[in-house]
């Protein structure tokens with residue numbers, strides 16, 4: 001279950017969370033490139049553009065925006081088949097597929113906030129019983145944010161195709 005009780009930093013009022021719109025697509029893609037310096041192998045893949053579009057159209061994409069409604073962070077979910085992970089993930093599960101925060105807005109727990117916000121919304125538009133995600137073992141910020149948002153480590157060192165990742169799962173209903 002979500003850990004909504006964890007106390008987090010005050011988020012400046014200018015930052016709002018909302019479901020993503022088509023107009024956010026290019027900013028989401030830009031933030032992937034901007035924030036993706038640490039894991040370049042994960043980003044700049046054309047399939048990501050299609051997956052982002054898909055997530056927006058299926059109401060599985062969520063953004064944080066500044067006071068000018070400019071996207072500064074995002075989280076994307078999907079239900080796409082994952083043959084490589086089929087032996088590890090629970091049946092009927094939703095993937096937290098991608099998330100990043102624009103570098104100048106990092107340090108405000110926006111990944112945690114967006115993950116909680118997105119998971120709460122997904123429960124209404126999606127019938128999945130579980131949510132899952134993979135995190136690079138060195139990505140301390142994501143490990144902290146997504147475990148605080150309710151994900152639990154279930155497998156270490158899974159070959160995810162883009163490299164070794166740890167698998168996290170949480171029950172939604």
Ligand SMILES: CC(C)(COP(=O)(O)OP(=O)(O)OC[C@H]1O[C@@H](n2cnc3c(N)ncnc32)[C@H](O)[C@@H]1OP(=O)(O)O)[C@@H](O)C(=O)NCCC(=O)NCCS
Pocket residue numbers: 035036038039098099100101102105106107108109110111112134135136139140141142144145
């Ligand atoms: C991962 C990412 C989304 C997190 O951004 P964020 O929400 O601003 O995260 P924060 O900077 O607020 O950090 C969250 C926690 O991790 C800690 N943290 C951040 N970087 C850290 C580091 N290098 N070492 C140790 N702890 C770190 C913070 O202190 C904070 O801890 P707290 O909960 O105890 O206060 C952002 O760094 C990013 O966009 N990275 C590139 C893309 C990426 O890795 N996406 C995730 C793929 S799973």
